[in-house]
Amino acid sequence: xxxxxxxxxxxxxxxxxxxxxxxxxxxxxxxxxxxxxxxxxxxxxxxxxxxxxxxxxxxxxxxxxxxxxxxxxxxxxxxxxxxxxxxxxxxxxxxxxxxxxxxxxxxxxxxxxxxxxxxxxxxxxxxxxxxxxxxxxxxxxxxxxxxxxxxxxxxxxxxxxxxxxxxxxxxxxxxxxxxxxxxxxxxxxxxxxxxxxxxxxxxxxxxxxxxxxxxxxxxxxxxxxxxxxxxxxxxxxxxxxxxxxxxxxxxxxxxxxxxxxxxxxxxxxxxxxxxxxxxxxxxxxxxxxxxxxxxxxxxxxx
Amino acid sequence: xxxxxxxxxxxxxxxxxxxxxxxxxxxxxxxxxxxxxxxxxxxxxxxxxxxxxxxxxxxxxxxxxxxxxxxxxxxxxxxxxxxxxxxxxxxxxxxxxxxxxxxxxxxxxxxxxxxxxxxxxxxxxxxxxxxxxxxxxxxxxxxxxxxxxxxxxxxxxxxxxxxxxxxxxxxxxxxxxxxxxxxxxxxxxxxxxxxxxxxxxxxxxxxxxxxxxxxxxxxxxxxxxxxxxxxxxxxxxxxxxxxxxxxxxxxxxxxxxxxxxxxxxxxxxxxxxxxxxxxxxxxxxxxxxxxxxxxxxxxxxxxxxxxxxxxxxxxxxxxxxxxxxxxxxxxxxxxxxxxxxxxxxxxxxxxxxxxxxxxxxxxxxxxxxxxxxxxxxxxxxxxxxxxxxxxxxxxxxxxxxxxxxxxxxxxxxxxxxxxxxxxxxxxxxxxxxxxxxxxxxxxxxxxxxxxxxxxxxxxxxxxxxx
Numbered sequence: 001x002x003x004x005x006x007x008x009x010x011x012x013x014x015x016x017x018x019x020x021x022x023x024x025x026x027x028x029x030x031x032x033x034x035x036x037x038x039x040x041x042x043x044x045x046x047x048x049x050x051x052x053x054x055x056x057x058x059x060x061x062x063x064x065x066x067x068x069x070x071x072x073x074x075x076x077x078x079x080x081x082x083x084x085x086x087x088x089x090x091x092x093x094x095x096x097x098x099x100x101x102x103x104x105x106x107x108x109x110x111x112x113x114x115x116x117x118x119x120x121x122x123x124x125x126x127x128x129x130x131x132x133x134x135x136x137x138x139x140x141x142x143x144x145x146x147x148x149x150x151x152x153x154x155x156x157x158x159x160x161x162x163x164x165x166x167x168x169x170x171x172x173x174x175x176x177x178x179x180x181x182x183x184x185x186x187x188x189x190x191x192x193x194x195x196x197x198x199x200x201x202x203x204x205x206x207x208x209x210x211x212x213x214x215x216x217x218x219x220x221x222x223x224x225x226x227x228x229x230x231x232x233x234x235x236x237x238x239x240x241x242x243x244x245x246x247x248x249x250x251x252x253x254x255x256x257x258x259x260x261x262x263x264x265x266x267x268x269x270x271x272x273x274x275x276x277x278x279x280x281x282x283x284x285x286x287x288x289x290x291x292x293x294x295x296x297x298x299x300x301x302x
Numbered sequence: 303x304x305x306x307x308x309x310x311x312x313x314x315x316x317x318x319x320x321x322x323x324x325x326x327x328x329x330x331x332x333x334x335x336x337x338x339x340x341x342x343x344x345x346x347x348x349x350x351x352x353x354x355x356x357x358x359x360x361x362x363x364x365x366x367x368x369x370x371x372x373x374x375x376x377x378x379x380x381x382x383x384x385x386x387x388x389x390x391x392x393x394x395x396x397x398x399x400x401x402x403x404x405x406x407x408x409x410x411x412x413x414x415x416x417x418x419x420x421x422x423x424x425x426x427x428x429x430x431x432x433x434x435x436x437x438x439x440x441x442x443x444x445x446x447x448x449x450x451x452x453x454x455x456x457x458x459x460x461x462x463x464x465x466x467x468x469x470x471x472x473x474x475x476x477x478x479x480x481x482x483x484x485x486x487x488x489x490x491x492x493x494x495x496x497x498x499x500x501x502x503x504x505x506x507x508x509x510x511x512x513x514x515x516x517x518x519x520x521x522x523x524x525x526x527x528x529x530x531x532x533x534x535x536x537x538x539x540x541x542x543x544x545x546x547x548x549x550x551x552x553x554x555x556x557x558x559x560x561x562x563x564x565x566x567x568x569x570x571x572x573x574x575x576x577x578x579x580x581x582x583x584x585x586x587x588x589x590x591x592x593x594x595x596x597x598x599x600x601x602x603x604x605x606x607x608x609x610x611x612x613x614x615x616x617x618x619x620x621x622x623x624x625x626x627x628x629x630x631x632x633x634x635x636x637x638x639x640x641x642x643x644x645x646x647x648x649x650x651x652x653x654x655x656x657x658x659x660x661x662x663x664x665x666x667x668x669x670x671x672x673x674x675x676x677x678x679x680x681x682x683x684x685x686x687x688x689x690x691x692x693x694x695x696x697x698x699x700x701x702x703x704x705x706x707x708x709x710x711x712x713x714x715x716x717x718x719x720x721x722x723x724x725x726x727x728x729x730x731x732x733x734x735x736x737x738x739x740x741x742x743x744x745x746x747x748x749x750x751x752x753x754x755x756x757x758x759x760x761x762x763x764x765x766x767x768x
């Protein structure tokens with residue numbers, strides 16, 4: 001086998017499928033997107049090179065981009081913090097319960113495997129002014145029994161971060177916390193029980209063992225989960241698209257991905273949309289680098 | 303060892319080949335439509351007349367065409383949509399073994415996004431529906447839609463239409479991708495009117511208003527009587543924008559003046575329209591900001607609100623999905639004049655559903671034949687007698703059978719001095735239309751019209767006037 005792996009022809013042949021696939025479906029489209037981002041390119045028209053005009057427009061004159069950037073940053077921070085906290089709590093609880101572990105694991109993970117489009121519609125109905133929560137609260141006597149007087153969960157536009165963004169962040173947490181939980185559980189279950197037993201012999205409480213043994217040992221997974229959350233929330237699209245129909249909030253609930261969609265497909269500005277896509281790509285790369293740099297991970301033999 | 307090496311090399315080669323063959327598979331798929339230019343290429347010209355029949359004759363098989371529309375032909379309760387389904391079914395039945403049409407359906411909100419994606423992917427439907435305006439402009443001017451003059455003139459088809467004026471929205475001059483001509487066939491005309499519940503009006507002692515102040519008075523009386531005066535959707539922004547368009551027009555705004563930059567979006571007439579929207583919004587249902595068009599119209603159809611400002615396509619919905627007897631309670635009046643304005647108060651917003659043929663269709667004869675089924679006598683009679691829309695052909699229909707609301711709309715239409723399009727479809731492009739919609743949603747929510755109009759003003763500064 002070693003001899004085979006030193007054979008350059010064999011190495012090339014082994015790498016070829018993945019390399020061709022990567023080049024065809026990722027590398028070439030990304031390069032083309034970068035080129036189109038420098039063009040005035042509308043559907044059905046020839047792309048025309050305009051230099052960095054699209055980027056200048058995006059950073060200086062596009063007010064929706066500023067809103068989308070703010071909302072995306074909020075989603076990212078909210079998602080990283082809440083999924084880290086709640087994912088860890090759930091993972092710690094589930095690894096310590098003796099009965100029903102698999103049942104709860106499946107329950108918490110279930111939303112992850114469901115279609116975001118279907119969930120988006122479902123939650124939209126839950127938060128509609130005349131349906132769901134408002135109707136339930138009205139039937140309990142809130143809002144003088146009139147559901148139309150309840151909060152406009154998905155349509156209020158007051159505040160720096162508007163209510164619909166908080167609502168969608170909550171739904172995203174509900175949907176994806178199971179994924180973080182599974183990652184942490186996988187790492188926790190890999191920690192040898194000898195370490196815990198040794199700590200208990202030394203007088204460690206369960207709480208202390210969590211903070212001084214579990215947390216340090218799952219740090220590599222924390223970095224991975226944070227990177228996944230950061231990238232996932234920056235690319236966040238489907239729930240917003242399905243929960244807030246286009247045009248409902250005059251783009252005040254836009255994130256970078258929905259702004260890209262609107263510009264590229266609604267207004268057929270493929271060049272401008274590509275520029276937004278390139279910015280999104282760069283943001284994802286920057287976040288991954290930052291997280292990997294600042295969340296120091298060390299390998300331990302567990 | 304040599305055997306192992308040989309096996310490894312063979313395996314890698316097989317993997318590579320399977321990957322390559324998988325990539326190229328779709329190109330050879332039998333169901334794939336004719337290759338169209340990729341989005342990056344120059345838009346291809348329409349298939350020439352010499353090429354097209356050759357393609358048809360060569361196949362000798364059933365000519366399969368696609369038709370894209372903004373409603374679900376199977377599930378919709380809308381009577382006009384049911385009429386469209388009937389036309390497709392008749393076409394498929396009459397041309398069984400020769401032509402076959404497969405509809406592609408989607409909801410209205412996503413229609414143009416999906417159509418644009420199909421166009422960009424080189425998979426333009428053979429026949430597709432469009433409204434005259436910014437979207438149709440793009441299709442006609444870039445060679446996506448085919449010029450239809452030859453087909454219209456070929457066998458007297460054009461003479462079956464009421465007048466050449468019905469083609470105005472789909473006619474392009476030199477800017478047309480295929481030269482001057484007609485790029486879209488209108489199917490019917492809808493006029494935007496004010497539908498009202500006659501029982502509620504009578505109960506509240508409200509009169510049919512002729513002016514904006516009378517409309518406010520009527521709304522006040524209805525509200526005092528405990529009714530929701532107006533149901534409207536600000537969520538589906540074009541609904542509110544339709545009212546905004548009427549108010550701008552009634553205040554005397556001329557869109558051409560805006561386009562030519564003789565005036566701008568901060569014109570007093572637009573500001574006044576914004577203030578009037580805010581006055582009128584006191585009488586909207588409480589959830590207008592969050593209700594979509596379906597929810598808002600349902601409030602009128604269910605007898606929860608007294609007034610619905612809507613296109614006359616509402617007649618098809620009123621007669622298709624409302625409780626029996628409700629249609630008899632519905633009256634129609636023209637959008638009122640603005641007090642003190644010298645603008646013509648008899649102009650009506652009108653729009654038509656129009657059909658385009660893809661310039662790259664393999665089977666233009668089949669596509670044109672399908673379009674003819676949408677405007678033949680049977681379809682046009684249905685349009686008037688069942689759907690309640692205004693037909694565009696010289697068909698004789700039984701007025702007694704047609705929904706009574708159609709007569710009211712026809713009265714409004716006959717009394718109109720001229721028509722104009724929906725504002726959001728009549729501006730420079732789709733983004734300008736969307737920006738206009740959003741500005742008026744913000745005004746409705748209480749923002750000062752002078753500042754709420756900044757985005758549309760900025761958009762025109764950057765993209766239209768420069």
